Amino acid sequence: MDPLARETIIDYYRNPRNKGHLDAPTVSHEEKNPTCGDVVTIELMIEDGVIQDVRFDGHGCSISQAAASMLTERVMGQSLADVQALDKEAVMEMLGIELGPARLKCALLGLKALKVGAYGLESWDWQRGS
Amino acid sequence: MDPLARETIIDYYRNPRNKGHLDAPTVSHEEKNPTCGDVVTIELMIEDGVIQDVRFDGHGCSISQAAASMLTERVMGQSLADVQALDKEAVMEMLGIELGPARLKCALLGLKALKVGAYGLESWDWQRGS
Amino acid sequence: MASPPVDQSGWRADFPILQRKIHDMPLIYLDSAASTQKPQRVLDAMTSFYAQHNSNVHRGIHTLSEEATTAYEAARDKVTSFINASSRQEVVFTRNTTESINLLAQSWARANLRGGDVVLLSEMEHHANLVPWQLLRQQIGIELRFIPVTDEGRLELEALDALLDERVKLLSVAHVSNVLGTINPVELLIARAHGVGARVHLDAAQSVPHMPVDVQALNVDFLSFSGHKMCGPTGIGIFWGRKALLNAMPPFLGGGDMISVVTLDEVTWADLPHKFEAGTPSIAEAIGLGAAIDYLSEIGMATIHGHEQALTAYALEACAQIDGLQLLGPSSANERAGLLTFTLDGVHPHDIAATLDERAIAIRAGHHCAQPLHARFGIPASARASFYLYNEAWEIDALVEGLEEAQRLYAF
Amino acid sequence: MASPPVDQSGWRADFPILQRKIHDMPLIYLDSAASTQKPQRVLDAMTSFYAQHNSNVHRGIHTLSEEATTAYEAARDKVTSFINASSRQEVVFTRNTTESINLLAQSWARANLRGGDVVLLSEMEHHANLVPWQLLRQQIGIELRFIPVTDEGRLELEALDALLDERVKLLSVAHVSNVLGTINPVELLIARAHGVGARVHLDAAQSVPHMPVDVQALNVDFLSFSGHKMCGPTGIGIFWGRKALLNAMPPFLGGGDMISVVTLDEVTWADLPHKFEAGTPSIAEAIGLGAAIDYLSEIGMATIHGHEQALTAYALEACAQIDGLQLLGPSSANERAGLLTFTLDGVHPHDIAATLDERAIAIRAGHHCAQPLHARFGIPASARASFYLYNEAWEIDALVEGLEEAQRLYAF
């Protein structure tokens, strides 16, 4: 792993941004990865199709928690249409690393929680992140 | 296959010795090989534990029919104890050839019919012929 | 006599076993319907997996495990496009065609059929597409019906009117018969079965290896085939089904990898296709099958089919010259896949095979796992020569000479 | 610190993958409990089968078919003597341990158990020895009971009095736990279970590869294990059972090779072991497993077990020095097989595994297909390092350094 990227990930893992809870979220959704016990909850305050505020909570490995935290920063103030465009590539870009099949599930846990919470999902493909 | 052995086998196949039926057999037993449809029946006339007369009948490949015919010649006049001693090696010796796993079942069909007919069998091992 | 088909010596050289000598003569392998030979690159793909990337798949974080998972799942992608499935989630790895059909019977059929429901088969089925249904009949009391076979070795389509009614829940038939060589009119059969609301499964063990097969174009519901009959290794087979059907099916085998959450009291299942792959799968074998599919695809399935049909036409004509040779199945090559099953008057099939083996020619003799079909034709056994891309016309010439020798030796 | 065990570099050289570099560093493979590496001669045995003798087995008359049948059946003989079975007819080839246990559940148990009968398992079972019984519970309403696990990772034997009664028809437990490493007291368990008339099955996936196992000496009834965990290929497993029990069992899968006579109306089964081997088996894989058994037998299972115990003692001592490392399972090496599962305070198992992977060290992180056991210990996941004959003390030193690095990076 690129040392700089790792440092950033560990920083987000130890000092998570936007971790916690909203007073009155419009949406709150939790996703779990039974394979390793990772859990991420995303809370959203949506007004007129725009994410006015966002928090995450959870526990698990550095990748799952850092990715969720980075995601909250990324979507703050964005429209649901913007959220829909986010995929596996976007998450890997935020993290600054390539991911193999196993860790991909960790990295995308927050994105899945966000998408299911924000607009529901008929099906989910870990290979694409949508 | 050794050409001489093959010639002998084909001779027994075309001109089988002791093929047919006894008037009043003490024992008559049929064995089949469902894999290829080979059938051999052995009829015995046993007196005082000695095979006084023997016939075979059946149809199938040259090996199954020739081996059965040779076997009738071999056991004619022998005691049941002698029959018990016959095994795979004895049959291969009569035929004059080595046999792989598939043809072994053809070659031993007559021996199985003979042994089951003459004294019953609890179990039968194609690898040994007993 | 038809002119011998084009020499494909380029392909022959890909198969190391074809250098083998039997009794000091070059091997003539005419038993591909039982199992095909393997090109060097299939062996290389497996060896290099074991020597470079070997590890268990799924959930592993270390490099080898990620490499193994990626290679295993890439093989699934290759199967997906080879049969034009609409999703990789529809492709389940099994051991062989036999296990695939047992999966269909024990999962889909056992969950969806009731006593009195009908599964429609045919008289020409391989035991793999008969015995699983007989077991299910014992277990839940379904009824089995059989499409009869005509003297020429075709399905008797006129019988469908009487056989196909609303009680038929599944039609399961061979796409190509492993004995008769008949290519069955599956489009028609699928349409007729769907017309009464039945699902259709094709036993594609003898079709997918030899001709283009497109599950979406066929509009079929389930399909089974084996890797070892298409240049791939033993130990790997495919069960394909429509996603909606697979999703609604209960699991077949239970264990690791096919679950999501397990407690002592309850279990939830993994997503497709993993729900149907319990335990450590045949990893190297899937990778070997992937290499086989690459190999076949590069040559092209239409090209392979064309080559086999040319060989078959040549062989049919040659066999027609042999007095006392009784062919099973249709007499024209274009209704047939590349195999010929026959009897020779006065010569038992075992003696045919043994005589040919002395000339280094490998054919099969017996009932070819189709006892009821042999009973239908009133014979206990038959001899079968079957072709694949690596066979050539001179091998058929050698076969014919060998058959004539068998007649000289044994017939009387 | 205990002195490092004897260097066994001779064995290492037998495994081509151990030459592999990961991120430019030599691979340290500590994931053998998931799947072991393969010595060159196992790869050679399979390649030479495919390149010289490949053909389908059974009933074939031509030379290749006889050679393939002989080699396949010789592999069965090797398994027979490796576990000291009393007859080769008791040795059934399956895909893996998982399929073996499903065979036991669907054939033996489904035929012999009724609603309300009890299958006794333990809390430390791999999903392979849990989910098949949960499926059977749904199907026929059996009851499952579980021997609890103590905090030290042993079976709570005092609980047996209450758990074992006449309703228990089968005890099925791991011989060695794939998470705790515990070698269970199976002689005692077998005697106790037989005392109430129950049969006993051992999940030997983690024992047969690592120590001498003698089914007759153990007096056990059924046993399952996997080829890929003992230097053999993927796609091959073993189900062993006493002949009288196997004889009385209905078939598991239906198809070719497992039948004697088939008509459209009726079927009779082939003799053992073929009754349980439907369709084309994993031929090359059985031959590869045979080569693996030859390899292991030449070294000697007692020698391998001794080597692993020395490594384990060394690793236990080293790990005891790491602050915050919580070991699962017994703390003395002689109750243990060669694996260590643990958590590291403040570091998620995924981050442990990823940190180690950057140092070319392969371990596993997750629930190791034992979710209920992890729930028992109140943890979602753990990290596992597991050893085999090719591992050496310096690799454990590297592991310890890597764990310390993971703590430095992640713990806070």
Ligand SMILES: Cc1ncc(COP(=O)(O)O)c(C=O)c1O
């Ligand atoms: C104790 C135990 N049982 C069963 C299994 C399942 O083995 P397989 O995946 O080869 O079926 C394993 C291996 O993962 C194991 O460790």
Ligand SMILES: Cc1ncc(COP(=O)(O)O)c(C=O)c1O
């Ligand atoms: C038509 C057909 N179906 C099923 C099978 C069974 O295939 P397998 O033995 O690979 O399961 C075969 C091959 O023997 C076949 O030809």
